[in-house]
Ligand SMILES: Nc1ncnc2c1ncn2[C@@H]1O[C@H](COP(=O)(O)OP(=O)(O)OP(=O)(O)O)[C@@H](O)[C@H]1O
C-alpha cells in the first residue's frame with residue numbers, strides 16, 4: 194500500500210533549511226495496522242503529512258497504491274486526499290467545527306464532496322460509540338469523545354487508508370484503549386490500512402509492527418513475537434519490549450543506523466572499525482594510529 198524510498202523532506206524558512214526526512218525507507222502492506230514512534234522532532238508528522246497528501250516531498254520516491262506522490266499534479270492530489278486517505282490530526286481542533294453537532298461534523302466532508310449520506314454518518318458515530326451523543330455540539334463533548342468524532346470524520350469518505358497522528362495524545366488510558374479498539378475493528382472488519390503515529394509505547398504494543406524513526410530515518414523495526422496471539426489477552430499492558438522483537442533496519446544500500454547511545458558508550462565519533470568473523474559483524478572504536486594520542 195505504501196512504499197517510501199529515500200524519502201527526503203526539506204523545510205525552507207527564510208535562510209534556514211531543516212532536513213526533516215533524510216532518505217527514509219518504509220513499506221506498509223495493504224491491510225496492515227502499524228505504528229510509527231520516535232522522539233519529538235524526528236519527522237513523524239512530516240512523514241504522515243506527505244503520505245496524506247497534505248505536504249509535498251522534496252526528493253526520493255513515495256507511492257501509495259497507484260499514486261506517485263512525487264509526480265502527482267495538484268488536481269490529482271486533491272482527488273487523492275478526497276478518495277484514498279482518512280486523516281486524524283495531532284491537534285484535533287483541525288478536524289472539528291465546534292459550533293456544529295457531532296453528526297453535522299461527520300456530514301461536512303460529505304457535503305464538500307457533493308453527497309451527504311446521513312445513514313452512513315450515523316453508522317460511523319455509532320461505530321465509535323457516540324450514537325447517543327450525535328446531536329450534541331462539539332463543545333458539549335469531552336476531549337476523548339471529540340477525538341472519536343474526529344475518527345468518524347476521517348472515515349466519512351470511505352478511505353482505503355487511515356493516517357492518525359497522536360490520536361490518543363490528550364486522552365486518558367481508558368479512552369486510549371477504546372480508541373485503539375476502534376482502530377483494530379476498522380482494520381479487521383473493513384480491511385483498512387492504518388498507520389498510527391504515537392509516542393505511547395503501551396499503544397505501540399497493541400499493533401503487529403512498530404517502526405522507529407530517528408533523525409528522519411527509519412532506524413529500528415519491532416515485530417510481534419507471536420503474531421498468532423491475536424486475541425485480547427495478547428494486548429495487555431505489555432508494551433513494546435515485552436510483545437515485540439527489535440530489529441535494526443538495513444536499507445538497500447546496506448546502511449543501518451547505530452543508536453547514538455551505543456556509539457557514545459564506545460566513544461565512536463566519525464569512524465569505526467568493522468570486522469566480520471563469519472557469523473557476526475563487530476563494530477569497535479578504531480585503534481589509535483602509530484604515534485597518535487590514544
Ligand atoms: N512547516 C515547517 N517549517 C519548518 N520546519 C518544520 C516544519 N514542520 C516541521 N518542521 C521541522 O521538521 C522537523 C520534524 O518535525 P515533525 O513535526 O515531523 O516532528 P514530529 O516527529 O512529528 O515531532 P512531535 O513528536 O513533536 O510531533 C522538526 O525539526 C521541525 O522543527
Ligand SMILES: [Mg+2]
Nearest residue numbers: 237238239283
Ligand atoms: Mg508530530
